[in-house]
Amino acid sequence: MIRSVESTGHHDGGQPSQSPADHGGNGHSAPQRFVRVRILRQDAPGEESYWERFEIPYVANMNVISILQQVAAQAKSRDGRRVAPVAWDCNCLEEVCGSCTMLINGRTRMACSALVDRLLDESADEIELRPMSKFPVVRDLVVDRGRLFHSLERVKAWVPVDDSYDHGPGPRISPENQEDAYPLATCISCGCCLEACPQFTKIELVRREDESADDFEARRTAAFDAGFVGAHAISQAMLFNGHPTGKMIADERLTALTAQGGIQMCGNAQNCVAVCPKSIPLTRSIARAGRAATVWAIRKIFDR
Amino acid sequence: MAQPRVLVIGGGLAGLSATMRLAELGVQVDLVSLVPVKRSHSVCAQGGINSVNSLTRQQGDNEWKHFDDTVYGGDFLQHQPPVKEMADWGPRIVDLMDRLGVPFNRTPEGFRDQRRFGGTLFKRTAFAGATTGQQLLYSLDEQVRRWEVEGKVKKWEFWDFLEPVLDDAGRCRGAICQDLVTMQFRAFPADAVIIATGGCGLLFGRSTMSMVCNGSAVSRAYRAGAWYGNGEFIQVHPTAIPGADKLRLMSESARGEGGRVWVPKTPHDPRDPRDIPESERSYFLEERYPKYGNLVPRDIATREIFDICTNEGLSVEKDRLCVYLDLTHVPRETLDRKLGGILEIYEKFQGVDPRVVPMKIFPAVHYSMGGLWVDYEKSSTGGLVEGSPRNQQTNIPGLYAIGECDYQYHGANRLGANSLLSCIFSGLFCAPGVIASCDSGGKKAAEESSRLFDSGLRREEERHRALLVRTAGDENPYDLHQQLGNLMTRVATVVRRNDQLAAAYAEVCSLEERWRRCAVSDSGNWTNQNVVFTKSLGDMFPLAKLVLKGALQRDECRGAHYKPDFAMPGIHATDPVEKRREAEAWCDRFEANTRRWLKSTVAACGPGGEPEISYQDVDTSLTPPRPRLYGLVGGEEIEDVWKERQNAATVGGNAHKGPAAFAGATG
Numbered sequence: 001m002i003r004s005v006e007s008t009g010h011h012d013g014g015q016p017s018q019s020p021a022d023h024g025g026n027g028h029s030a031p032q033r034f035v036r037v038r039i040l041r042q043d044a045p046g047e048e049s050y051w052e053r054f055e056i057p058y059v060a061n062m063n064v065i066s067i068l069q070q071v072a073a074q075a076k077s078r079d080g081r082r083v084a085p086v087a088w089d090c091n092c093l094e095e096v097c098g099s100c101t102m103l104i105n106g107r108t109r110m111a112c113s114a115l116v117d118r119l120l121d122e123s124a125d126e127i128e129l130r131p132m133s134k135f136p137v138v139r140d141l142v143v144d145r146g147r148l149f150h151s152l153e154r155v156k157a158w159v160p161v162d163d164s165y166d167h168g169p170g171p172r173i174s175p176e177n178q179e180d181a182y183p184l185a186t187c188i189s190c191g192c193c194l195e196a197c198p199q200f201t202k203i204e205l206v207r208r209e210d211e212s213a214d215d216f217e218a219r220r221t222a223a224f225d226a227g228f229v230g231a232h233a234i235s236q237a238m239l240f241n242g243h244p245t246g247k248m249i250a251d252e253r254l255t256a257l258t259a260q261g262g263i264q265m266c267g268n269a270q271n272c273v274a275v276c277p278k279s280i281p282l283t284r285s286i287a288r289a290g291r292a293a294t295v296w297a298i299r300k301i302f303d304r
Numbered sequence: 305m306a307q308p309r310v311l312v313i314g315g316g317l318a319g320l321s322a323t324m325r326l327a328e329l330g331v332q333v334d335l336v337s338l339v340p341v342k343r344s345h346s347v348c349a350q351g352g353i354n355s356v357n358s359l360t361r362q363q364g365d366n367e368w369k370h371f372d373d374t375v376y377g378g379d380f381l382q383h384q385p386p387v388k389e390m391a392d393w394g395p396r397i398v399d400l401m402d403r404l405g406v407p408f409n410r411t412p413e414g415f416r417d418q419r420r421f422g423g424t425l426f427k428r429t430a431f432a433g434a435t436t437g438q439q440l441l442y443s444l445d446e447q448v449r450r451w452e453v454e455g456k457v458k459k460w461e462f463w464d465f466l467e468p469v470l471d472d473a474g475r476c477r478g479a480i481c482q483d484l485v486t487m488q489f490r491a492f493p494a495d496a497v498i499i500a501t502g503g504c505g506l507l508f509g510r511s512t513m514s515m516v517c518n519g520s521a522v523s524r525a526y527r528a529g530a531w532y533g534n535g536e537f538i539q540v541h542p543t544a545i546p547g548a549d550k551l552r553l554m555s556e557s558a559r560g561e562g563g564r565v566w567v568p569k570t571p572h573d574p575r576d577p578r579d580i581p582e583s584e585r586s587y588f589l590e591e592r593y594p595k596y597g598n599l600v601p602r603d604i605a606t607r608e609i610f611d612i613c614t615n616e617g618l619s620v621e622k623d624r625l626c627v628y629l630d631l632t633h634v635p636r637e638t639l640d641r642k643l644g645g646i647l648e649i650y651e652k653f654q655g656v657d658p659r660v661v662p663m664k665i666f667p668a669v670h671y672s673m674g675g676l677w678v679d680y681e682k683s684s685t686g687g688l689v690e691g692s693p694r695n696q697q698t699n700i701p702g703l704y705a706i707g708e709c710d711y712q713y714h715g716a717n718r719l720g721a722n723s724l725l726s727c728i729f730s731g732l733f734c735a736p737g738v739i740a741s742c743d744s745g746g747k748k749a750a751e752e753s754s755r756l757f758d759s760g761l762r763r764e765e766e767r768h769r770a771l772l773v774r775t776a777g778d779e780n781p782y783d784l785h786q787q788l789g790n791l792m793t794r795v796a797t798v799v800r801r802n803d804q805l806a807a808a809y810a811e812v813c814s815l816e817e818r819w820r821r822c823a824v825s826d827s828g829n830w831t832n833q834n835v836v837f838t839k840s841l842g843d844m845f846p847l848a849k850l851v852l853k854g855a856l857q858r859d860e861c862r863g864a865h866y867k868p869d870f871a872m873p874g875i876h877a878t879d880p881v882e883k884r885r886e887a888e889a890w891c892d893r894f895e896a897n898t899r900r901w902l903k904s905t906v907a908a909c910g911p912g913g914e915p916e917i918s919y920q921d922v923d924t925s926l927t928p929p930r931p932r933l934y935g936l937v938g939g940e941e942i943e944d945v946w947k948e949r950q951n952a953a954t955v956g957g958n959a960h961k962g963p964a965a966f967a968g969a970t971g
Binding site for chain 2: 043044059060061062063065066069072073075082083084085087089090091092093094095096097098099112113115138139140142145149152153156157158159160161163164166167168169170172173174175177178179181182185186188189240243245246
């Protein structure tokens, strides 16, 4: 909640309350108001997690990033203890890099576009921040999303060009095709769709003492390959299967999508499309992929 | 002989294009980045990428004119051969990106659609919605992922570049980097190192840049002996959305698609902007620059917006400086199709629909024209020699710089949609030269004894340890950063004055002193973002100093560098004879100023970290510098005098290559 320094504990629907205690001698200046935040922390992989509470001066139009910047700057918990700053990922702060995904008031979303005023409308007492639950925690709100990028390798999410020399322009593309492809191409790899998906479950491996880095990497990759590939990757496969050059390896993508951890794992919960910050039509991609995979499977039977 | 190995620092457009081309040429690449490369700052570029194209060509455009617009827009501060080579490569680069699958907007017939950007009269800009940078980056990221699967590229994401490793002969043989998760240090032997780490917007606190754009990698190269060129040239973008954590870019494409900038003629008019009649609005850019209108070059648009708010008191709001950027007259369908992404940003962060209500915007620090000094080898046709190891090489052999972190392409002011081109061009173009350089070094870095790398490793471990134990200091790194940013924004952006710059230099020195007393609040050795930030803050001071000193010493106005005390006002006489005399005097002064100041600023890091500045002549062999007269009062008269002088010089045998046509920028 937002509260003043001497808050009596009541709240008024998340609207900033004022306190006579904080006028600082000037009857006209606004009293300092505070936002309460609780953050689920974890010092390192394998460690116990714990809650820590902070109180941050309220600024108009602030977002969750501003809160975390302030948490780092003050490095002090609500009860006045000196604590290490909370670790979190961010970069562009305009919802296009995909870094700052976390669970905010229980919902998976980007911290940069999570405006505090609106969060307080949802839960006026306190804003809650937790790391994503489907990826291994590195520290505090930082998680390892390597698996997400690995899925892009699995479905060969690229146009298989010969080389980067000059061969003239790419294929002619109708405006309809472009308008169909562009939304899929705006996927920022944030992982919201994976966090919300009941079929996408956490894979967290620990390197054994006698294991080389390469062996660990190979074991991890094998585990990833067995797990669900995820809505984002299915949608990317459809993006490239719809491109005139990209579709030249459409069968390879469909092979990946029908292998272990492929599209058959999708339970059609449709959570992915509901949480996508870019409003990408993920379920449409999944439906298309399902149809393409069925047609392809039948064709394979007749081609034998 | 062992295969060459190249280390690329930074995975934005420049780093990824270099990586892709190097891998394709058979070189093993290590790619180090602070963030997963797909999250690099290039994703924020919105508007598009420039090149001559089949349409503009038939309207009289050609590569020469793209080159000419770029150097004219940049106030002639760039060496011309690299710019010519870049303009020549433009069409090929856009074709390549098209082949890689970038979903460029299309015409009804299926060709790439083009829009107009600032500083040109041609529709040269190809675009993918309003997230062109994101789309270009993704297609390169995809190609690099392909090479990763092939085993030619190894990515080191969440790694920080700490210093280059130089051998006894002063050649770069690799680098020391740190894993930002485990905090482990590692030496990377490499036969060449390419720095592609973008701009340094964080020197100014809040800017349109991403949080990784702290300039630390460049600063570390600079402290190791690399020169820094044109540091004082910082582009302030005319249109950004003010915010507490960041100033979010509102792309120039908003104006390219018809967006109009205006303020109410009544200061702080309280009415809803939609209720203010046309007659009570001032479309000040259109009024002052009838030819270019809202699409004057960025430095000019920025100064006009700044001026109308601060000097004329016509800011839309009383407590906050801003003007209207109005798209409400453009059909909703067009806006959604061509500007969807950026309008969503405005809506998401401001909670107002810009299709219905005019946006409120204000200038923000956006791009570093300056950067690491790099070399080039000029060809007989005035461009560059492809494959020369000198192209994009810093003064340290084997150490290269590409993309926004080099100083080479944009002079005193960058034109919109030229940055994506320069990033991809420098990345692709440098690759064969880098390989030639690797092959010239004799013994491969991997065969060097580990001793070469040990001292760097030890130095960085010690630097890190020293920061960690400083838990008892009384300074807070985040507060210091805010103070540095406020100071730099106040004195070193739109308007610069010598007294303020000199005072700011002293203040930066004292902030740096205070930084030495910074306490880290996290002394741990696992994902310690606190100590990493503190370290990068320390690296901002050398850059801040060279920006300030370069600005202080440069007593003129050029592009983004504007000092009112040295401005050359227009001519105001009405009597023809007097008018002519003033125009002659104006041109005399212009010529004298060109002789004095048409020079690259080159900063070298002196002992103690103070910048030592020298000046180098600019190669203007392709087209001679001419006055930039966008909207200047009496510009026509000055232009006449200037043309006469040029003609006389040509007759005198002093002809320059290329069309002598005046760009005709007086409107």
